[in-house]
Structure formats: structure tokens, C-alpha cells
Amino acid sequence: MSIRVFIDGAVGTTGLEIRERLSDRPEIALVTLDDAQRKDAAARAQALNAADIVILCLPDDAARDAVAMIANDRTRVIDASTAHRVADGWTYGFAELDPANANRIATARFVSNPGCYPTGFLALVAPLVRDALIPADWPLTVNAVSGYSGGGKALIERFEQDAGLAFRDYGFTLAHKHIPEMQKHAGLAYAPVFAPMVTRAYRGMIVEVPLPLAAMPGRPSRAALLDSLHRAYAGSALVRVHDDAPDELLIGTHDAGTDRLDLRVFAAADGSQARLVATLDNLGKGAAGAAVQNLNIMAGLDPVAGLTC
Structure with missing residues (x-):
């Protein structure tokens, strides 16, 4: 018997990626609505209740x-x-x-x-806090x-219409919506100082912790x-810890569509400083790929079915 899946918000960037990944899998039966039905509360409610698993790709209030x-x-x-990432009763x-x-x-x-940002941060920091290499109160x-695809339709349109827009630095209120999940799921006493930026690339992400x-x-x-x-991710098909320390890290078009998460540690020759660096596709392991991985796990399927490792 196939698993009935309804993607609520399947016309957004993440929803479209998820639907594409699930559309040719015989064990998945997608519950779909046409454009008129998507705006009809009764039709949505029927789809939500008919599905075995629902994937919400909506703004926070709409998700609630x-x-x-x-x-x-x-x-x-x-x-x-973001609505439920630190909410009681929800599994991260x-x-x-x-x-x-x-x-x-x-x-x-x-x-x-x-x-997407917390995925890179937590992958680097959570094991080190757990092993007491980084104090929880540090x-x-x-x-x-x-890449600008992580900002949704409005930011995508802004970058694609303004050829002069090369780089966006933001989050200057120091209250970015990803900070609570970074703090909670890393087990930190204090919220990290988070400096997010967007560059003129459609997808891809580098997350760094000095x-x-x-x-x-x-x-x-x-x-x-x-x-x-290495011990934290031994045997993982998606998270890779690299021992090398190249002079530069580049995210190119060849990284698009992957679900990998690559981790590296760079250190000064005298051991006085280090830079922890994660690279990932913000629409892969940072969004749609993670949702498909969670769907696979919840449905008792191969956890990496439909993913690019």
C-alpha cells in the first residue's frame, strides 16, 4: 500500500523541490489540489485529513x-x-x-x-558541546x-530583477528567527551571535563558527x-567529516541538488584558533532534502531514498 502524502504549500520553492523528489516514487501517492482548491479551506482540510503524512511548506502562522x-x-x-522548531510536543x-x-x-x-543555517551550525557545534570540547556557556x-533561493519568492525576484545586487548582509536586530533553535538544540546557555548573509548564487551555503x-x-x-x-557522524550517508584543510572552499553549480552536509575543521599552525566550516545545499539538506529524509524515516523506508548522497 502506498503512503499518502500531502504537501501543503507545494507551489513554493521548498514545496516544489519536495514534490519533484517524490513524484516518481511508487511507494508515495501524492494528494494534490488544483489552484482553486488550494485557496479553499474545506478542500485543504479534506486533503490534510486524508493524508498519512503532511508536509507543511507555509509561513509560520499558516503552518499553525x-x-x-x-x-x-x-x-x-x-x-x-519556523513555527514549531522549539515547540513542546514536536520532535526536531x-x-x-x-x-x-x-x-x-x-x-x-x-x-x-x-x-538551513541551523543545520550547518548544529552539525558542527552540537557534538562538540556534548563532548565538552566547547563549554555550553561559551x-x-x-x-x-x-544562496538567495533560501529567502523565498520575494528575495528570489529581487535578486533576479536587480543585476546590480551582489550581496545582502542582514539580521542586524540580532533576533533572526533561526537563533532559538540553534541555542536550544546545541544545548547552549546563551544564544550565538549570528551574522547571516546572502550572495548572488541561487543555491548553496557555507556556515562557519570561529x-x-x-x-x-x-x-x-x-x-x-x-x-x-568523526564519531558523531560515523556511518552517516549524508554527513561527511573531512580531514583535509584546503586553502579555499567554493560552492559551485555542481553542488546544486545534493543532500550532503560536509564538515571541516581549519586551525592555525600553533593551535591557537580554529574555524569550523559546514557546506551544504540550502534547498537540499537545508530544506527539501531534510523533509524527504524525515518522511522516509517516519514511513519506515530507506532513510536516503530519493536523496543524492
């Missing part, structure tokens, strides 16, 4: 409304919005976050898809650059940091 429209105790939900859908999280996702009814900063090792308790070495990350 969609959950409230589910009137049964059977339909399971993956929410790709980052399967590799800790050794038990995939099992939590497998049995959960409500799963919140991680944000004042962390995170710098990240994303560490002043000489000032940190125990002065952790690059080898210790790498060992912690």
Missing part, C-alpha cells in the same frame, strides 16, 4: 493554522516552517543531531524540519552565506575536534 485543521489522531506532520527533524534522534523521528507524530558566533582555542578551557586541538565530529 494547518495543524489546527487536522481533526484526526492519525495524520502525521512534517513542518518546514535533524536525524543526525544525536544517536537517538532518528528513532525519535521514526515514532513521532509531529516533526519540525530544521532551518560565547559563540556563527557567520553564514546562503573558535579562539587558546582562550578556551582545555585548549582543544584540531585533532580532538575532528575526532568528536
Whole structure:
């Protein structure tokens, strides 16, 4: 029997990516609505309640409304919005976050898809906090650059219509909506200082966490940091820890559409400083790929079915 999946918000960037990944899988039966039905509350409610698993690709308030429209105790939900990433009763859908999280996702009814920036940050930081290489109360900063597709339709249109727009630095209120999930799911006492940026590339992302090792308790070495990350992601098909330290990292068009998450540790020759760096596709492991991975896990399928490893 096929698994009935309804993507609520399938016309947005993430929703379209998810639908494309699921459209040719025989074990998945997509519940679809035409343009008129998408705007009809009764039709949406019927689709939400008919599905085995619903994937919400909606603004936060609309995602909350969609959950409230589910009137049964059977339909399971993956929410790709920010609405439920730190909410009680929701399982955080980052399967590799800790050794038990995939099992939590497998049995959960409500799963919140991680944000793209937090995916890179948490992959780097959470294991190191867990292993006490980074103190939970350390004042962390995170710098990240994303392709403009992560900003949704309005930002995509802005970049594609304004040829002179090369770079966007933002988040100057220091209250970016991804910060609470970074703090909570890394187990941090204080929110990190987050500096997000957007560049003139459609997709791709680099997330970086600088560490002043000489000032940190125990002065952790690059080898210790790498060992912690290797142990955290041993056997993962999607998260790769690299031992190399190239002179530069580039995100090119060949990275588009992948679901990998690549992690590296760069360190000064004297071991006094380090830069933790994650590279990923913001629409892959940072959005649609993560949603498909969570769907696979919840449905008891191969976790990487339909993904590019």
C-alpha cells in the first residue's frame, strides 16, 4: 500500500523541490489540489485529513493554522516552517543531531524540519558541546552565506530583477528567527551571535563558527575536534567529516541538488584558533532534502531514498 502524502504549500520553492523528489516514487501517492482548491479551506482540510503524512511548506502562522485543521489522531506532520522548531510536543527533524534522534523521528507524530543555517551550525557545534570540547556557556558566533533561493519568492525576484545586487548582509536586530533553535538544540546557555548573509548564487551555503582555542578551557586541538565530529557522524550517508584543510572552499553549480552536509575543521599552525566550516545545499539538506529524509524515516523506508548522497 502506498503512503499518502500531502504537501501543503507545494507551489513554493521548498514545496516544489519536495514534490519533484517524490513524484516518481511508487511507494508515495501524492494528494494534490488544483489552484482553486488550494485557496479553499474545506478542500485543504479534506486533503490534510486524508493524508498519512503532511508536509507543511507555509509561513509560520499558516503552518499553525494547518495543524489546527487536522481533526484526526492519525495524520502525521512534517513542518518546514519556523513555527514549531522549539515547540513542546514536536520532535526536531535533524536525524543526525544525536544517536537517538532518528528513532525519535521514526515514532513521532509531529516533526519540525530544521532551518538551513541551523543545520550547518548544529552539525558542527552540537557534538562538540556534548563532548565538552566547547563549554555550553561559551560565547559563540556563527557567520553564514546562503544562496538567495533560501529567502523565498520575494528575495528570489529581487535578486533576479536587480543585476546590480551582489550581496545582502542582514539580521542586524540580532533576533533572526533561526537563533532559538540553534541555542536550544546545541544545548547552549546563551544564544550565538549570528551574522547571516546572502550572495548572488541561487543555491548553496557555507556556515562557519570561529573558535579562539587558546582562550578556551582545555585548549582543544584540531585533532580532538575532528575526532568528536568523526564519531558523531560515523556511518552517516549524508554527513561527511573531512580531514583535509584546503586553502579555499567554493560552492559551485555542481553542488546544486545534493543532500550532503560536509564538515571541516581549519586551525592555525600553533593551535591557537580554529574555524569550523559546514557546506551544504540550502534547498537540499537545508530544506527539501531534510523533509524527504524525515518522511522516509517516519514511513519506515530507506532513510536516503530519493536523496543524492
